[in-house]
Amino acid sequence: NEWVDRLAPKAAAVVAVGTCATYGGIPAMKNNPTGAMGLPDYLGWDWKSAAGLPVVCIPGCPAQPDNMTETLLYLVLHLAGLAPAPELDEALRPKWLFERTVHEGCNRAAYYEHGDFDREYGGHKCLVKLGCEGPVVKCNVPIRGWVNGLGGCPNVGGICMACTMPGFPDKYMPFMGEDWKSNASTIPARFLYGPVIKYLRNWEIRHSGDREPAWRRPGAQLRTGYRPHWR
Ligand code: SF4
Numbered sequence: 001n002e003w004v005d006r007l008a009p010k011a012a013a014v015v016a017v018g019t020c021a022t023y024g025g026i027p028a029m030k031n032n033p034t035g036a037m038g039l040p041d042y043l044g045w046d047w048k049s050a051a052g053l054p055v056v057c058i059p060g061c062p063a064q065p066d067n068m069t070e071t072l073l074y075l076v077l078h079l080a081g082l083a084p085a086p087e088l089d090e091a092l093r094p095k096w097l098f099e100r101t102v103h104e105g106c107n108r109a110a111y112y113e114h115g116d117f118d119r120e121y122g123g124h125k126c127l128v129k130l131g132c133e134g135p136v137v138k139c140n141v142p143i144r145g146w147v148n149g150l151g152g153c154p155n156v157g158g159i160c161m162a163c164t165m166p167g168f169p170d171k172y173m174p175f176m177g178e179d180w181k182s183n184a185s186t187i188p189a190r191f192l193y194g195p196v197i198k199y200l201r202n203w204e205i206r207h208s209g210d211r212e213p214a215w216r217r218p219g220a221q222l223r224t225g226y227r228p229h230w231r
């Protein structure tokens with residue numbers, strides 16, 4: 001922290017990268033033997049740089065690389081007078097990167113809606129029964145992927161452990177175990193609307209979407225499907 005004490009007062013912008021630097025992360029979990037904490041805790045959540053910017057947080061364990069470069073480039077453009085100050089959320093994360101939940105970007109979300117859940121790893125359905133915290137975690141990794149757009153924890157079969165959140169890890173322990181809130185949130189999907197929605201959608205697919213329109217048939221008469229609206 002001597003380096004932070006010396007550099008922060010002179011910095012135009014201070015960027016905390018990774019969950020340890022932003023909010024303390026695993027080194028600052030309960031029983032925190034070293035007194036670890038993130039930069040906003042150390043400098044102050046209202047702290048401002050020489051250029052009037054608060055600490056900018058890019059959390060993640062690890063932080064998503066494109067989130068880092070995009071934020072750094074944005075700050076350079078701002079400091080050059082070519083862009084407004086970055087809009088940050090209440091946890092000092094760039095708002096445009098962290099406003100959606102993991103669940104909102106997950107390619108398994110339709111299974112959650114249908115009440116279809118995997119009970120063991122290796123399947124392709126929703127992982128909430130295996131401990132996925134995606135519905136209550138802000139992170140764009142399922143949309144952005146990890147490398148060249150590939151990956152994104154639940155998209156490729158791993159539960160979301162909430163590594164971008166200020167409450168990580170303590171508020172999401174134990175990992176890899178279903179918690180009662182997640183379990184309660186699945187009850188309506190499993191027993192009320194989920195099976196009904198799934199049945200109606202499958203019916204729609206079988207009886208409409210999977211069938212071609214009637215005029216696409218060989219025959220003596222040309223049938224186009226056109227209906228003059230004046231008749
Ligand atoms: S795997 Fe997780 S993020 Fe994806 S739909 Fe299920 S609960 Fe939501």
Ligand code: SF4
Nearest residue numbers: 139153160161163164
């Ligand atoms: S999806 Fe969850 S575990 Fe994966 S990087 Fe985002 S917050 Fe972390």
